[in-house]
Amino acid sequence: MPVIKVLPHEALCPGGKTFEAPAGVSLCEALLDAEIEIEHACAMSCACTTCHVVVRNGFDSLEPSSDDEDDLLDMAWGLTPTSRLSCQVRLEADADLTIEL
Secondary structure, three states: OOOOEEOOOOOEEEOOOOOOOOOOEEEEHHHHHOOHHOOOOOOOOOOOOOOOEEEEEHHHHHOOHHHHHHHHHOOOOOOOOOOHHHOOOEOOOOOEEEEEE
């Protein structure tokens, strides 16, 4: 199971959090299951940017983003070279991640 480390976020996860999540689920689903209430206004259909995260460690282990995701990310606030939509990131078995909300 991959280990997800969430860096502290003032409103969503003040103390930060580290948890394991099953491979194959989206990062957004894993965050919600870990009781981190990340927004996902489009119901995880890759139609908005509310679940935007920055992958601080483990970015290279992820599948590349799709053209649709890239088009949406271009509109995201705080875009970085390691930005992803958490609804589009599928967790891999041995790919630990550190993310910033």
